Amino acid sequence: MKKFLVIALLVVSLVVLAQPKLTIWCSEKQVDILQKLGEEFKAKYGVEVEVQYVNFQDIKSKFLTAAPEGQGADIIVGAHDWVGELAVNGLIEPIPNFSDLKNFYETALNAFSYGGKLYGIPYAMEAIxxxxxxxxxxxxxxxxxxxxxxxxxxxxxxxxxxxxxxxxxxxxxxxxxxxxxxxxxxxxxxxxxxxxxxxxxxxxxxxxxxxxxxxxxxxxxxxxxxxxxxxxxxxxxxxxxxxxxxxxxxxxxxxxxxxxxxxxxxxxxxxxxxxxxVGVQGFMVNAKSPNKLLAIEFLTSFIAKKETMYRIYLGDPRLPSRKDVLELVKDNPDVVGFTLSAANGIPMPNxxxxxxxxxxxxxxxxxxxxxxxxxxxxxxxxxxxxxxxxx
Structure with a gap:
């Protein structure tokens, strides 16, 4: 009986030690809100989310060095004009279709598309x-x-x-x-x-x-x-x-x-x-990550939701990429004016x-x-x- 308990404890320990962890690289403005969302994700799904601050200008170059070796972040937060280079080099994973896509502005989705595939979840836009x-x-x-x-x-x-x-x-x-x-x-x-x-x-x-x-x-x-x-x-x-x-x-x-x-x-x-x-910011998944399927699930089933996107907006108030989030902030005429302008726009070639x-x-x-x-x-x-x- 004692031997059985020792084996059971050992199995539980190995499961805990093998529990996957998602690492996100983002710039300073997103750190606080993503840490809070990561804690909620862990409480609900049991998966730890570690948010690491990286200077925005350094995220892509650091990712280009680490990702080919299967290292670095599972998810990066960056600009849509990185997509072409990262996709051609096989470093970011296509995002499969999911039900909430219809709620995003087409301009934002086009920005993160390359070769007919979506390579990121947009969360914010910028336009004159x-x-x-x-x-x-x-x-x-x-x-x-x-x-x-x-x-x-x-x-x-x-x-x-x-x-x-x-x-x-x-x-x-x-x-x-x-x-x-x-x-x-x-x-x-x-x-x-x-x-x-x-x-x-x-x-x-x-x-x-x-x-x-x-x-x-x-x-x-x-x-x-x-x-x-x-x-x-x-x-x-x-x-x-x-x-x-x-x-x-x-x-x-x-x-x-x-x-x-x-x-x-x-x-x-x-x-x-x-x-x-139009410039667009969003989340991209490391194609070489052993946790890429979990990262995609984290983005499509948690981050991309209306309520989560609204909270990201509150933490980093930029033009929202979801139409229904704009409805929640329509009392801000500046955001409405710029977002409607962006919705008419053309994504900067990526x-x-x-x-x-x-x-x-x-x-x-x-x-x-x-x-x-x-x-x-x-x-x-x-x-x-x-x-x-x-x-």
Whole structure:
């Protein structure tokens, strides 16, 4: 009998020692809330969740080193534009379909998709929107024609002391909503993923979008020298009525005492929405982890739920990736405005070839707004330059 008890105790000890543990790498903002959720998961499922803080800039490089050896975190929290590189190297595991997927914004899911497969659970989005000073613009314009009309009235009324509208005139990130809204694209989306050899930055839609920018310059609403610093400082000082900027700027405007509002960027034409770049944060599973099935279960059956996502929002208040979570925070008009803008948007391409795009497009826009090249010439040359760098 005593021998049996010893064997039984030994078996129990081995089970306890062999009990799997999930390790999560995340940046500082997610640590507290994920630790609390991990404790709840352990209480319910008996699985320990260890949350480790890693500087955001170091998560991907550290994971690239550790994961091929079957080491490192079981789950990482990071940006969607890591997905292409990590998926190609076989380091993150596809997420199978689960019932709650229908409740996520399509933009957020597309951001974590590669080659027709979902490689992460998105929890937060980021995109630019129209920010307006209510002292000059009580209600936001619905179309760009309305914006232009309001901006001209303000320019005339205040004699240049207050600008009606400003954005960063020669910066691709801020002009992309015009290009994408009219049908331009960076890389063609196919069933197998992004085709980096099919670049749509000089197609008919892209040309039409940049011509809208040129119109704003030609009609004196934008100045070729307008940049982020000018836009941001003038709005903060109450000298700009409308700008296009992101949620990162809001605190400074609040601190400055600006009575502002946030709304989606006006339609380019009635029924033609502007489509900004969207950045998405989410959870990815280490494909080499011995605990990957448990990690997927943790994400799909616990983290991805409405209640959990809402608590993550409360702990790290960014634009929610679930539509029903937005309903829970609809009393925050800033979050609603930016989220609706993001819902119209295009995920930043999650492939390394995107690095070749920025300088080429910024230079093209600079030439256009300064009258040194036609829209068609500038965009054609930019695409040729991007293709050359990719090749």
């Amino acid at each position: 929107a129209l920010i307006y000073n209510k002292d000059y613009v009580p209600e936001p314009p619905k179309t760009m024609d309305e914006l232009i009309e309001i901006a001209k009235q303000i320019d005339e009324e205040f004699g240049g002391e207050v600008r009606g509208f400003i954005t960063s005139a020669a910066e691709f990130y801020y002009i992309a909503p015009f290009i994408f809204g009219y049908g331009g694209y960076v890389f063609k989306q196919t069933e197998k993923g992004l085709d980096v050899n099919d670049i749509g930055l000089a197609n008919e839609g892209a040309i039409k979008g940049v011509k809208l920018l040129k119109r704003l310059v030609d009609e004196g609403i934008l100045d070729p020298s307008d940049n982020y610093q000018i836009m941001d400082s003038m709005f903060r000082e109450g000298q700009a009525a409308m700008i296009i900027n992101g949620p990162w700027a809001i605190k400074a405007y609040k601190d400055a005492g600006i009575d502002y509002g946030v709304a989606p960027i006006p339609d380019l034409e009635p029924g033609v929405p502007a489509r900004p770049f 492939v390394p070839q995107m690095a070749a795009v920025w300088a080429a497009m910024n230079d093209a826009l600079n030439l256009v707004v300064n009258g040194k090249a036609t829209v068609e010439e500038a965009l054609k040359n930019a695409v040729e330059r991007i293709k050359a760098q990719i090749q």
